[in-house]
Amino acid sequence: MADPDADQKRDPLTESDGLDLVGILSSIEETAYDWDLVSGRLEWESNAAAILGVADLTKISTGAAYHALIAPEHLKDRLEVFSRGVATDRIRGVPYRVQYRISPGGPRSWKTIRVEDHGRWWPGPDGHPMHARGVIRIVHDQYLEQQRLLVRNDxxxxxxxxxxxxxxxxxxxxxxxxxxxxxxxxxxxxxxxxxxxxxxxxxxxxxxxxxxxxxxxxxxxxxxxxxxxxxxxxxxxxxxxxxxxxxxxxxxxxxxxxxxxxxxxxxxxxxxxxxxxxxxxxxxxxxxxxxxxxxxxxxxxxxxxxxxxxxxxxxxVPGGETVRVRNRTIANNVISALDDNRMRLVLQPMVSAKTGKAEIYECLLRMERPDGQLVSAGEFVPVAEQLGLSRLIDRRTLELTIALLKKHPDLVLSLNVSGLTCSDKEWIAALWRLTDGRKDILSRLIVEITETVAIEDLDQTINFVDTLKEFGCRVAIDDFGAGYTSFKNLKLLNVDIVKIDGVFVKNLANDTSDRIFIKTMIDLARMFGMATVAEWVGDEQSVKHLTEAGIDFMQGFYYGMPIAAAEYVSKA
Structure with a gap:
């Protein structure tokens, strides 16, 4: 081993005749040892006394003497490193690593330090440890925490x-x-x-x-x-x-x-x-x-x-890559449009069968491309829902809708929400925050839930509807007739409006069974105190049949194409 005072004589920052290994070990609070397990002799590097805080290295010049400093509860861990194995590799040796506490001042000392001891031992003819070389480093609480974080992170x-x-x-x-x-x-x-x-x-x-x-x-x-x-x-x-x-x-x-x-x-x-x-x-x-x-x-x-x-x-799958690329492109476009505020609303009127005037407007979402072209919701919403983006879309639609209601005090709007939003407490919180809880705004908002979404989790939908009605909003069931919701479930949901699916309306002029079906739904809805809306109204004859059947509102291209929200002119 080196001169005991060598580490004090050398300066690792100015050393010019090679690496100062002792200085390097000292700078990182490490020392080294060479242990002959047969004789028990333990030879330490020159910096060991300073690193371990031992007054005299001769006091730990044997394995037994060093073991006397190890905390009793940890001594077994260190001994097992050299007693539990048998090896035949006398070239590379057997690696070991163990942590324990020692009392530098002796077994009766109150001061203890934690160390990490790692190295290799080499076997004798019987395969048991005969010789070991190792490095001991001081382990601070900060080091232990860093090790825990490394393990947790990896x-x-x-x-x-x-x-x-x-x-x-x-x-x-x-x-x-x-x-x-x-x-x-x-x-x-x-x-x-x-x-x-x-x-x-x-x-x-x-x-x-x-x-x-x-x-x-x-x-x-x-x-x-x-x-x-x-x-x-x-x-x-x-x-x-x-x-x-x-x-x-x-x-x-x-x-x-x-x-x-x-x-x-x-x-x-x-x-x-x-x-x-x-x-x-x-x-x-x-x-x-x-x-x-x-x-x-x-x-x-x-x-x-x-x-x-x-x-x-x-x-x-043939064509699968094309679909994936398309879906990925749509998702990227949606996220970009949300980030750049390029989501737009267009308004489609719901015309009163009694007055012939538009009394409610449904908010339909459009995505504006960077070149200004508008993309209808049908081209991106289904993919967005599959990829979990519908909550972000619903949140943006809500923001745009409330802004319109604040701008036009005479406007009554309805907007659709996805199934995920029915369980989204943050959407409900955003509705209250954006409206400041004002009844004059909330009372002019109708929230539409599709029939299939409503029956997926009826209890959850009931809670969602009850919260909206407590706020003062009205609730509509959209696409009624497309699923399997009974009027009993509609009563449980306590909705205000039933929107009859357009598939029963588009052939109304030529299909007697559709006329009977719609008449039955209108009569049942009236019994439950619910207003009715017919979707996909496309011709004058359909208007006549629906009016005679007692429909409350009609919606469709017969009344014109949706208008941009920015083009709406207040009647007030």
Whole structure:
């Protein structure tokens, strides 16, 4: 070892004749040791006394003397590093890492410090440790917190595998590497098939034990360089390096067998689990992270639909890529239009059958392209709803509608909301905030809910309707007759207006059964105290039949095309 005073004589910042290893160790609060386990002799680096706070290094010149400084509750951890293993590799040795507390001033001292001890030991002829070399560093609370954060940020707490964020980052890095060094790889999505049954029967904690064991078994069957991470509650993603379609099938069978062939020991007893696997070849079938994930999930869905445990390799659907590109373009356009305030309203009148005048206007949404062209809602709203953008659209529509109501005190407006908005408390809060709770505005607003949305979760819809009516708004059921809502449900919903689906109106002049159906609906609605609106009114003869049947309002191109909200002129 070096001169005990060398670390005080040298300045690592001005050293010019090579690296000052002692100085470097001191600067990061580390020291090193060399331990002969046969003789017990323990030799320390020259800075050990200063780093550990030990007055005299001769007091810890043997393994037994150093162990006397280790906290009793931690001593077993350190001893087990050198006693629990037998090795034959006398070249590389066996790595170890352990943390514990020591009392530099001796066993009776109150002062303790936490250290991390890591290194390698080498075996003797009998395979047991004979010689060890290691590094000890001081571990502060800040360091421990940083380590906890690193683990939390990188790994899933339950399974110890990469979390979803790090898994997708790893997949992105692999795709980037493939661009530089072309090779075939695979991305697998694995799900535990019977997890829901296990959770329901034995509880979530037993389900967690099952997930952790499945992850361990799959991990044990991976090759060096392959990557596994937890994608969601019961799904794992696996990146298989240098792996073509045939090798993917072989690997998948290996994983299926590892989980299927033996029971899983849990706190509730021995349980059985199976998995299904979907895979995609990259970059042949996917050259972007989102595509790789989506295609693997589709293949997984196909696997789960076939039998109890199965592997399916993704197969592109003819024309599927075109649809995906179109949907992605629509989503990007919608988000851009929302960000740039390019959503517009047009107003379609609902004409009173008694007065022949427009008394209500329905707000229809249009998306303005950067070139000024307007796109109807039918071209983007269905895709937006599938991609979860409908809440953002509904929020913007609400803002535009309330602005119009404030600008024109004589205007009565109706607007449609999606199914997601019926459970969106923030939309309700936004309605109250935008109107300042003013009854003169809220009373001129009609909220339309489609019939199919209303019956998906009747209790939720009832709560939504009741809240709106407490505010002073009216509520309409849109497209009535297209679904299966009974008038009993309409009564439970306590709506104010029934809008009859246009499919029953467009052939009214020539279809006697449609006339009977509409007459029946109008009479029933009147019995429940509800106003009626006929949609898709397109000719004078239909107007005549509807008026004779007792309709309250009519809406359709017979009364003209929708007008831009900016063109509305107040009658006041």
């Amino acid at each position: 790994f899933d707490e339950l399974t110890g595998q990469l979390n979803r964020i790090r898994l997708t980052e790893a997949l992105s890095a692999v795709l980037a590497r493939i661009e530089r060094e072309p090779q075939s790889c695979g991305f697998l999505m694995v799900s535990v098939n019977n997890l829901a049954v296990i959770n329901d029967t034995f509880g979530i904690s037993i389900g967690d034990e099952t997930i952790a064991e499945v992850a361990r078994r799959i991990r044990a069957k991976l090759r060096g360089g392959d990557i596994i991470g937890r994608y969601s509650s019961n799904k794992f993603g696996i990146i298989m390096m240098k792996c073509g379609p045939r090798a993917l099938r072989v690997a998948a069978e290996r994983f299926l067998k590892a989980v299927r062939d033996s029971t899983i020991k849990t706190s509730a007893g021995q349980l059985s689990a199976t998995i299904s696997i979907g895979a995609v070849v990259i970059p042949d079938q996917a050259n972007a992270v989102q595509d790789a994930v989506n295609f693997a999930l589709r293949a997984l869905d196909a696997a789960r639909s076939q039998r109890i445990d199965c592997f399916v390799l993704y197969e592109p």
